[in-house]
Amino acid sequence: MTNLVEISDLNFGYNDRLVLKGINLAVPKGSLVAIMGLSGCGKTTLLRLIGGQLRAREGSVKVAGYELNHIGQRDLYALRRRLGMLFQFGALFTDLSVYDNVAFQMREHTDLPESVIRDLTLMKLNAVGLRGVQSLMPSELSGGMARRVALARATALDPELILYDEPFAGLDPISLGVIGQLIRRLNDVLGATSVLVTHDVQESLKIVDYVYFVSEGVIVAQGTPDEIRASPLPFVHQFVWGEVDGPLPFHYPAQTIQNDLGLRGG
Amino acid sequence: MERSTLNLWVGIFVLLGFFSFLMLAFKVGNLTAGGSGTTYTVVAHFDNIGQLKERAPVRSAGVLVGRVRSVQFDPVHYNAEVSLAIDSQYQFPKDTSASVLTSGILGEQYIGLDAGGDEKMLKNGDEIKLTQGAMVLERLIGQFLFSKAQEGGASQGGQK
Amino acid sequence: MPLDATMRGIRLIGERTLRIVERVGATIAFLGLTLAQSATSFRRFGLVIREIFYAGVQSLIIILVSGLFVGMVLGLQGHETLQNYGSEQSVGVLVALSLVRELGPVVSALLFASRAGSAITAEIGLMKATEQLSAMEMMAVSPISRVVAPRFWGGVLSMPVLAMLFSAMGIIGGFLVSVVVIGVDDGAFWSQMQAAVDFRHDIVNGIIKSVVFGIAVSAIATFEGYEAPPTAEGVSGATTRTVVSSSLAILALDLVMTAFMLKGWN
Numbered sequence: 001m002t003n004l005v006e007i008s009d010l011n012f013g014y015n016d017r018l019v020l021k022g023i024n025l026a027v028p029k030g031s032l033v034a035i036m037g038l039s040g041c042g043k044t045t046l047l048r049l050i051g052g053q054l055r056a057r058e059g060s061v062k063v064a065g066y067e068l069n070h071i072g073q074r075d076l077y078a079l080r081r082r083l084g085m086l087f088q089f090g091a092l093f094t095d096l097s098v099y100d101n102v103a104f105q106m107r108e109h110t111d112l113p114e115s116v117i118r119d120l121t122l123m124k125l126n127a128v129g130l131r132g133v134q135s136l137m138p139s140e141l142s143g144g145m146a147r148r149v150a151l152a153r154a155t156a157l158d159p160e161l162i163l164y165d166e167p168f169a170g171l172d173p174i175s176l177g178v179i180g181q182l183i184r185r186l187n188d189v190l191g192a193t194s195v196l197v198t199h200d201v202q203e204s205l206k207i208v209d210y211v212y213f214v215s216e217g218v219i220v221a222q223g224t225p226d227e228i229r230a231s232p233l234p235f236v237h238q239f240v241w242g243e244v245d246g247p248l249p250f251h252y253p254a255q256t257i258q259n260d261l262g263l264r265g266g
Numbered sequence: 267m268e269r270s271t272l273n274l275w276v277g278i279f280v281l282l283g284f285f286s287f288l289m290l291a292f293k294v295g296n297l298t299a300g301g302s303g304t305t306y307t308v309v310a311h312f313d314n315i316g317q318l319k320e321r322a323p324v325r326s327a328g329v330l331v332g333r334v335r336s337v338q339f340d341p342v343h344y345n346a347e348v349s350l351a352i353d354s355q356y357q358f359p360k361d362t363s364a365s366v367l368t369s370g371i372l373g374e375q376y377i378g379l380d381a382g383g384d385e386k387m388l389k390n391g392d393e394i395k396l397t398q399g400a401m402v403l404e405r406l407i408g409q410f411l412f413s414k415a416q417e418g419g420a421s422q423g424g425q426k
Numbered sequence: 427m428p429l430d431a432t433m434r435g436i437r438l439i440g441e442r443t444l445r446i447v448e449r450v451g452a453t454i455a456f457l458g459l460t461l462a463q464s465a466t467s468f469r470r471f472g473l474v475i476r477e478i479f480y481a482g483v484q485s486l487i488i489i490l491v492s493g494l495f496v497g498m499v500l501g502l503q504g505h506e507t508l509q510n511y512g513s514e515q516s517v518g519v520l521v522a523l524s525l526v527r528e529l530g531p532v533v534s535a536l537l538f539a540s541r542a543g544s545a546i547t548a549e550i551g552l553m554k555a556t557e558q559l560s561a562m563e564m565m566a567v568s569p570i571s572r573v574v575a576p577r578f579w580g581g582v583l584s585m586p587v588l589a590m591l592f593s594a595m596g597i598i599g600g601f602l603v604s605v606v607v608i609g610v611d612d613g614a615f616w617s618q619m620q621a622a623v624d625f626r627h628d629i630v631n632g633i634i635k636s637v638v639f640g641i642a643v644s645a646i647a648t649f650e651g652y653e654a655p656p657t658a659e660g661v662s663g664a665t666t667r668t669v670v671s672s673s674l675a676i677l678a679l680d681l682v683m684t685a686f687m688l689k690g691w692n
Contacts (some may be wrong), residue, residue, distance in 0.1 A: 051564055053560065053563065053564070076566075077566040078566070080563075080564055080565065080566035081565075081566045083564065085561065085564040085565075087557045087560065087561050088557065089556065089557070091556055091557035091558050091560065091561040092558070093553075093558055093561075093562075094552075094553070094556070094558065095549075104565065104567075105565050105567070108565070108566075108567045108572070109565075109566065109567075163564075269472075272475065272476060272479050273475060275479055275483045276475050276478050276479050276482070276483060278483075279478065279479075279482050279483045279486065279584075279587065280587065282486075282587070282591060283586075283587030283588075283590055283591060285594075286587075286590040286591045286593070286594035286595075287590050289594045289597075290526065290590060290593060290594060290597075290629050291625055291629060293616065293620075294522050294526065294593075294594075294597055294619055294620070294623050294629070295526075295620065295623045295624065295625040295628065295629045296620050296621065296623060296624060296625055297625040321624065321627060323621065330621055333624070
């Protein structure tokens, strides 16, 4: 099986703070891979590197044969046409209706006649079960519905690679299950490859093929969902089972509380 | 917003703008008087131009026929060289005279043209030879007093 | 040490000045970028028409009403002053020249900056904050050509129309007050105005001014929106900056252009 995404020895930092250190990662074609970790561990940064929104400082990021570190604007845009991305809160265009949002890329990138665009758009909306809201504006949708519309938009041009940035954030349990199932189904039906960045363990472990665990810019664990669940690593255990205290302490490093409150021992 | 309503409103907007342009051009401005807008330039030298400024009106028989294009000091003749842009639709004989006049007592100064009787007409670049500079109040008063004094002297002499 | 304080003060002035120059430079560079990516706006003029609606049509009411009031005040004040010299019939000249040369372009541009300019900044800033611009980039659509350029051109094309409407409305206001209410002679009002207002030197120059103001306000508004920090405070700060910098730019440019226009361009 060939790898659609291949990252090797990647270092990345903002200013002089290194966010990602020595990342090695591969996403085989057709699979659904999750990158998990705490908020602020650098996983969204990793996704942006794969999408070409950021450039690595050292190491290489290869997507569909393109080396993203040295890619030109034209190639990058060509690559992005084969790529779909679901943003954290959907990022639907607020000045366009649901229908126009889904039809956006078809209008921008193809010369299809309006009747064909209409059929395709309705099919995409139907796939996420939201054909009925086509004339609404994004502000009139619930969070879960907006996420599904965004999913329809991300898959509008049948992308080879779909990137998901926190697709489960801020959803109720039912919407969460719906989105999870849709992600899995779209991946298989479209024959696409998906990379999922999330901190929602339980939901994502149900649907993904492989998991990378990131902590403080380093991959600390990887494996299939079953391996992760059974992982003996204390950090992974704490994360998967949601324990309050563990290797990752409850308290942010600080001086002792006695000092802060002015209670000098004496 | 429906596409057609949007277009309708923008259409109304553009039409309103067009009408206000027409109003500014023809009702407020002088585009009608300016005719085609083509002008020819003639030059005139004045001893004194008073307060005459660039773009001051050029009138003949009270009708606006052009504007002052530029006012310069002529270092050769030590007088003022004024070039006038006159509307092409108005032609003047070669011996037309130009004078610096004042509209009202405190009004702006303008150039008045009095047509002569020559058969040849002024062309672009020609010079108006007959000119009358601005009246300067102090000189007028001085002249008046001088002539009064002379008059007085003459009458005294006559009595002797 | 007073010397220290003085040095610090001077250093602060230097720093501020450099920051302003930097910002002006960045805005001009952004304007260049916008112009370079304007092809889409003219190929799909519907995008610009939409923005003319939001920038121009929606500013109509405020422009028309303010124009009327400003013209009426000019009529009242002009008549009051001119009748001391027994030339109240010149009130038409005074109203028309002040509106066509200065107040029309300048006041309508100031109103436009606070009505439409701030809206453009807020909209683009929010699109950035909600990742809509990133989403567009990930769809291989340049946000500058799709979002910024249509708004820029909508503003540039609306501005002269609004300025002319403001002047026309103001002259009607002056007419109402001085002729209809006070009783200045109707014929003298218009004929003196026509004799004094020159099409080329007054009206066309006024329109040139408004075009330049339109470019300045639209460039500042789009730049501030595009560069706004993607937070609530960031967007609100950018909106304020748009109004402040636009107003300063309008007044400064007006001074420069007026100086040139009175002197003649050559």
